[in-house]
Amino acid sequence: MDNWILKSANTLVNEPQQERAVSADEVKVKVTYVLASNFDAVLYSGTGGAHYPKTIGRFAVGRVMEAGADCYGVEKNTRVLLKPTRPCGKCLSCKTGKEEKCSSVAIAGRDFDGFLRDFVVCKYTDVAPLPDSVTDIEALCTEAVALAERIYSRLALPAGSRVAVVGCSFAGNILAQVLQYHKLIPIVIDNSPAALDKARACGIYYSYLPDEDLAENIREATSGQLCDAAIYTTCSRLDPAITMRVLAEGKCAVLAGFAPIDFNIPARELCDRNISLTSVMSGYDYTDTAINLLVHDAVNTDVFEKEILTEYDPNAVYKAMSETVGTRKNKMIIFKMIL
Ligand SMILES: [Zn+2]
Structure with missing residues (x-):
């Protein structure tokens, strides 16, 4: 069972997460792919304002394993993007029902647990269903x-x-x-x-x-x-x-x-x-628009070199990325989550 928690700068520890039941408006998602991003690498290096301890991983896709009775638009086996941003729930906009104007958007891996783990239980509104024409790897560009x-x-x-x-x-x-x-x-x-x-x-x-x-x-x-x-x-x-x-x-x-x-x-x-x-600094509130653009082939993602890792030590991957961020290897490094 994978769950890579950033405990402090340069220290990711794999600790199994606690199982919890899925409530009526929640889904349980099996994570399938996670993109190792510059953002994660900056958090890893200790300069990105991480609030330790947090599971790392901002960009991920997965498949719904279980959906509560009050979830709409997602069901068992739906492929989904795990949304990398969430409303803070505390600012004036959030408290007055205007979450789309949230002034303090929370980001996966920094403000709430990220996705480099086998399972994520979250509100069904925190995932976005993926149309068949958008591949998992394309979706990581959302x-x-x-x-x-x-x-x-x-x-x-x-x-x-x-x-x-x-x-x-x-x-x-x-x-x-x-x-x-x-x-x-x-x-x-x-x-x-x-x-x-x-x-x-x-x-x-x-x-x-x-x-x-x-x-x-x-x-x-x-x-x-x-x-x-x-x-x-x-x-x-x-x-x-x-x-x-x-x-x-x-x-x-x-x-x-x-x-x-x-x-x-x-x-x-x-x-x-x-x-x-x-x-x-984020695409908050534009996730659905972005998926729609991908459906319409508005963006060519084939041009990026991709490396899909099935065996890896995330510590080594993020360390290498944080050291070479200046040279910007123009490549998508992707963790394939195998359970
Ligand atoms: Zn807010």
Whole structure:
């Protein structure tokens, strides 16, 4: 029986969890796949604000084994995504029935137990059924698509707007694809030629290295107007100043991603150019929208290399990931849960 609990920084311990009965509005899910993410790796390293002890694992899919009498839309054998975010239940929005506006969203692995375990018992509203056309592995990308949808909705830009995406590994690539699906024009910037190639393979036309030609390239791509928004992906470890430099005056910079990493923002450029700043760190409330986009093949996830592990030591996997987060191996590492 697997249940990998983060006891303290760099210490995951496998301890069986206590069995508990399923109440009327709950489901019991057998976890099948868990994506090892940068977010988990940051928690593992001790810098992500984990509240120990917590079971690790933010992104997972599984199959319903048991459903209570008051569960709707899910039954025994339904394939489901385990939602990686939940309303906090404590803020004003939550207390007044507006959970979709929760100001303090709880995240799996940090604020409540994550999913690197054999079974999860949770409310039926904390899982999302997966249509047949969405594979388990594709479904592991749902939160990245949801994050992109949330950003798109927050920016509320008209079609044809030019949006820079700084950093285009996993989350950045998916973000660019979602913006393109919504008829915005993504301009991706990354210091990895391989990541730029992957973006081009997904149909992203404007893709640049952050080199001495960048300023000129951006002017060319925007007819001299610069970008209508710029999104900095937090795990990219690229220079955040790039985000300000590619933006037209008075536009919006977005800090986005899953991993809350410390970095410095060039405040003077921000103030001088009247740039507004916002952050989006989860796809909360956009899970169903994201699954619908996956059904419509809006996002190509085939482009990512995948490694499915059947035998593993999660300590070694997360340790390696937290050490190489700067080099951003453009790969999905997936734990296959075998009971
Ligand atoms: Zn709340």
